[in-house]
Amino acid sequence: MRVALFITCVNDTLYPRTGQAVVTLLERLGVEVGFPDAQSCCGQPQFNTGYRHQTEPLVRRYATAFRDYDYVVTPSGSCAAMVRDNYPRIGAKAAAEGRGQELADAAAEAVPKTYELTEFLTDVLEVTDVGAYYPHTVTYHPTCHGLRMLGLGDRPRSLLAAVRGLTLVELPGAEECCGFGGTFAVKNAAVSAAMGADKARNITATGAEAVCTVDNSCQMHIGGTLARQGSTVRPVHIAEILASTEGNVW
Amino acid sequence: MPSFPRAADASTRNTQLRANLRHATHTIRAKRATAVAELDDWSRLRAAGAAIKDRTLRHLDHYLERLESAVTAAGGHVHWAADAEEANRIVTELVQATGEREVVKVKSMATQEIGLNSALATAGITAYETDLAELIVQLGDDLPSHILVPAIHRNRGEIRDIFAERMAQWGRPAPEGLTDAPADLAEAARLHLREKFLNAKVGISGANFMVAETGTLVVVESEGNGRMCLTLPETLISVVGIEKVVPTFQDLEVFLQLLPRSSTAERMNPYTSTWTGTTDEDGPRAFHLVLLDNGRTDTLADTVGRQALRCIRCSACLNVCPVYERAGGHAYGSAYPGPIGAILTPQLRGTGSEVDASLPYASSLCGACYEVCPVAIDIPEVLVHLRERVVEGGPASVRGTRTVIKPAKGHAAERAAMRAARWTLDHPRVLRTGQRLASRTRRFHPRRLPGPGRAWSDTRELPRVPEESFRDWWQRTRGESRTEGRKTT
Ligand code: SF4
Numbered sequence: 001m002r003v004a005l006f007i008t009c010v011n012d013t014l015y016p017r018t019g020q021a022v023v024t025l026l027e028r029l030g031v032e033v034g035f036p037d038a039q040s041c042c043g044q045p046q047f048n049t050g051y052r053h054q055t056e057p058l059v060r061r062y063a064t065a066f067r068d069y070d071y072v073v074t075p076s077g078s079c080a081a082m083v084r085d086n087y088p089r090i091g092a093k094a095a096a097e098g099r100g101q102e103l104a105d106a107a108a109e110a111v112p113k114t115y116e117l118t119e120f121l122t123d124v125l126e127v128t129d130v131g132a133y134y135p136h137t138v139t140y141h142p143t144c145h146g147l148r149m150l151g152l153g154d155r156p157r158s159l160l161a162a163v164r165g166l167t168l169v170e171l172p173g174a175e176e177c178c179g180f181g182g183t184f185a186v187k188n189a190a191v192s193a194a195m196g197a198d199k200a201r202n203i204t205a206t207g208a209e210a211v212c213t214v215d216n217s218c219q220m221h222i223g224g225t226l227a228r229q230g231s232t233v234r235p236v237h238i239a240e241i242l243a244s245t246e247g248n249v250w
Numbered sequence: 251m252p253s254f255p256r257a258a259d260a261s262t263r264n265t266q267l268r269a270n271l272r273h274a275t276h277t278i279r280a281k282r283a284t285a286v287a288e289l290d291d292w293s294r295l296r297a298a299g300a301a302i303k304d305r306t307l308r309h310l311d312h313y314l315e316r317l318e319s320a321v322t323a324a325g326g327h328v329h330w331a332a333d334a335e336e337a338n339r340i341v342t343e344l345v346q347a348t349g350e351r352e353v354v355k356v357k358s359m360a361t362q363e364i365g366l367n368s369a370l371a372t373a374g375i376t377a378y379e380t381d382l383a384e385l386i387v388q389l390g391d392d393l394p395s396h397i398l399v400p401a402i403h404r405n406r407g408e409i410r411d412i413f414a415e416r417m418a419q420w421g422r423p424a425p426e427g428l429t430d431a432p433a434d435l436a437e438a439a440r441l442h443l444r445e446k447f448l449n450a451k452v453g454i455s456g457a458n459f460m461v462a463e464t465g466t467l468v469v470v471e472s473e474g475n476g477r478m479c480l481t482l483p484e485t486l487i488s489v490v491g492i493e494k495v496v497p498t499f500q501d502l503e504v505f506l507q508l509l510p511r512s513s514t515a516e517r518m519n520p521y522t523s524t525w526t527g528t529t530d531e532d533g534p535r536a537f538h539l540v541l542l543d544n545g546r547t548d549t550l551a552d553t554v555g556r557q558a559l560r561c562i563r564c565s566a567c568l569n570v571c572p573v574y575e576r577a578g579g580h581a582y583g584s585a586y587p588g589p590i591g592a593i594l595t596p597q598l599r600g601t602g603s604e605v606d607a608s609l610p611y612a613s614s615l616c617g618a619c620y621e622v623c624p625v626a627i628d629i630p631e632v633l634v635h636l637r638e639r640v641v642e643g644g645p646a647s648v649r650g651t652r653t654v655i656k657p658a659k660g661h662a663a664e665r666a667a668m669r670a671a672r673w674t675l676d677h678p679r680v681l682r683t684g685q686r687l688a689s690r691t692r693r694f695h696p697r698r699l700p701g702p703g704r705a706w707s708d709t710r711e712l713p714r715v716p717e718e719s720f721r722d723w724w725q726r727t728r729g730e731s732r733t734e735g736r737k738t739t
Binding site for chain 1: 640
C-alpha cells in the first residue's frame with residue numbers, strides 16, 4: 001500500500017504541526033507515508049471564487065504528483081471535497097470547451113484515491129481506536145465540506161470517542177457553518193464575522209478546553225474569533241488529538 | 251441598490267432584525283426537519299420532484315403549448331409576456347378593460363418580481379394584498395424579505411403598531427385598543443380584508459403549479475384568503491412564470507407532498523385551490539393567464555444554471571441559510587432572497603449591476619441549502635458557476651441570443667492576484683521560498699492587515715506564521731531519500 005500525504009497549502013504554510021501529527025499518527029499505525037514535493041494547493045480558493053481556468057494546472061499537478069500512489073491522505077475535509085466533487089467538473093468543462101480529454105482523465109485518476117484523514121482511518125485502515133490519549137474536555141465542530149460534501153458522518157466522532165482521557169461535549173448548533181468560506185470571509189466580512197461570533201459563543205458556552213475540527217482553515221477563522229473574544233478555548237485539529245499519546249501529549 | 255456586502259453590513263448591525271430572523275428561521279427549521287423525517291421515502295420523492303421538473307424543462311415549449319390549448323379549451327385566455335414591462339402592460343390593460351380601479355391580490359412571487367403593484371398604481375389602479383404577511387408589508391410601506399413569510403423581519407409588537415397606524419388609510423381601521431396577541435392581530439386583519447373580498451370585481455394571483463394536460467392552475471396556501479380572491483371576483487388574472495408547468499395532474503402527487511413539508515412543515519397545506527378555465531354560475535366569469543418569461547428562457551439555455559428553474563419556492567433554503575439569517579432578505583435586492591435568490595436573480599436579471607454581480611458571492615458555500623432543497627437544486631454548484639461568469643465572463647444567453655459576456659467591473663486586482671497565486675502554487679520551489687521568507691520575517695508581521703485583508707483582522711486574530719513550514723520540516727527530518735517526485739518541479 002503506497003500512501004502519500006497531501007498536506008494542503010494552509011497546513012503546510014500555517015499549521016505544520018497538523019501535518020507532523022498526521023505523519024506521527026500514520027506511522028504509529030504502521031503506514032509508511034510519502035510526501036511528494038511536487039504537490040501544491042488543491043485550487044479550491046481559486047475555483048470557489050470563480051477562477052476555474054486558474055485551477056486547471058493545479059488539477060494536472062495533483063494528478064502527476066500522486067500518480068505513483070494507491071492512496072492520498074489529507075487532513076482537510078474541504079480539500080478532499082474539492083478533489084472529489086470539483087475535479088471531475090473541472091475536467092468535464094475543459095473537455096466541453098474543446099480542450100481535450102487530458103484534464104478529465106487526470107481528475108478521474110485523482111478522485112478515487114483521495115481520502116480525508118478520518119475516512120482513511122475508519123474506511124481503509126478500519127480502525128476507530130488509534131491508541132490515542134488526550135486528557136481534555138473537547139467539543140467537536142463538523143466543518144461544512146466534511147459534513148455535507150464528503151459525508152463524513154460519525155467518523156470523526158467515533159475516533160474521538162475512543163481516545164482515552166478525552167471527554168466529548170456536544171456543541172449546540174454544531175452543524176451550522178462557522179462563516180469562514182474561503183474568500184467569503186473577506187468579501188462578506190460583516191456576515192462572516194457575525195457567523196463566526198455566534199459559533200465562538202456557542203463553543204465557549206460548552207465549557208470545553210478545546211474545539212476540534214477536521215480543517216485548519218475553519219480552525220483559523222474560529223480560533224481567530226475566539227481569541228478576539230478573549231476566550232481561552234483552544235482550536236485543535238483532530239490529527240493532533242489522535243497523534244497524542246500517554247508519553248507524548250501533543 | 252447597494253451591493254450585497256454593503257447592504258448586509260447594515261443589517262447585521264440591526265440587533266432587533268437579527269433576533270426576529272433568528273427566532274423565526276430556527277423555529278421553522280426544526281419543524282421542517284421533523285416533518286421531513288416522518289416520510290421514509292423522502293429521498294425518492296425528492297428525486298422524483300427533480301426528475302419531473304427536469305423532464306418538463308427539457309421539453310418546455312411542448313408543455314407550454316399543451317397548456318395553452320388546454321386553458322383556451324376550458325374558456326380561459328392565454329397571454330405571453332417576454333419581460334416584466336410587457337406583463338405589467340397586459341395586466342393593466344386587462345384591469346382597465348373591466349372598468350375597475352381596485353383589485354385584490356393573492357400572494358404571488360411572480361407579481362413581486364415584475365413590480366406589478368407599482369405599475370398598476372401608475373395607471374391609477376390600487377392593488378390590495380390579502381395575504382396576512384403581504385398586508386403587513388404593504389401597510390408598513392415596506393418590502394417583502396422572505397418568500398413565504400414576507401414580513402418575517404417584523405415581530406408582533408411592530409405588526410400591532412403598523413395595523414393601528416396604517417389600516418385606516420387603506421380601508422377599515424384597526425379596532426380600538428388592539429393588542430399584539432396573535433388572535434387579536436389576525437382578527438383585525440380578517441375584518442379589514444373581508445371588506446376587500448366582498449367588494450372586489452378583479453382578482454390577481456400567481457400559481458404554484460400549472461398542469462399542461464388539463465389547463466389547471468394550483469395555489470396552495472395556509473389562510474384561505476387566497477381562495478377568497480380566486481373565487482369571489484368576476485375576473486381572475488393569473489401571472490405565472492413559464493417554469494411552473496408540470497405535465498400531468500398526477501405529478502401534483504409528488505409536489506403536494508414536497509412543498510408543504512419543506513415550507514411550513516405541514517403534512518398537507520390547509521388550502522389547495524385548483525381552477526380550470528371558467529364555469530357558468532361558479533367562480534370568475536373571465537380567466538386570463540399571463541405566462542411570464544422575464545429571463546427564464548435565458549436561464550434555461552444554461553446547462554448548469556437551469557436547475558434553478560426547478561424551484562418550487564418553498565423557502566426551506568432561506569430558513570436554513572446562515573447568511574440569510576444574519577443579512578436579512580432586503581440585502582438581496584430582489585423579490586427572491588436567500589440562497590435561491592442568490593442564484594435566480596443574477597440569471598433572470600443578468601450580472602450587469604453591482605448588486606446582481608455580488609449575489610453569487612452571498613454564500614459561504616456551506617451546502618445547507620442543497621441539503622434541504624426538496625427538488626435537489628445544487629445551489630453551491632450554481633453559485634460557483636455564476637461567480638465564474640462574474641469574474642471571467644463567458645458564453646450566456648441574453649434575451650434569447652447567445653453572446654459572450656464580459657467580466658463584471660472591479661475584479662481586475664483580484665484576477666491579477668489569482669493569476670499570481672496560481673503561478674506560485676504551480677511552482678512549489680517558489681512557494682517554498684515565499685514560506686521561508688514569511689517565517690524569517692515572522693516577528694515583524696503586523697497584527698492588522700492592510701487592504702482587503704483588513705476585513706479579516708478587524709474581527710479575528712491572525713494566525714502566527716510558524717518557524718518552519720511542513721515542507722521544510724519534512725525535508726529536514728526525513729531527508730532527500732524519502733522525498734519523492736522532486737523532478738517534476
Ligand atoms: S431552491 Fe429549493 S429549497 Fe430553496 S425555495 Fe426553491 S425549492 Fe425551496
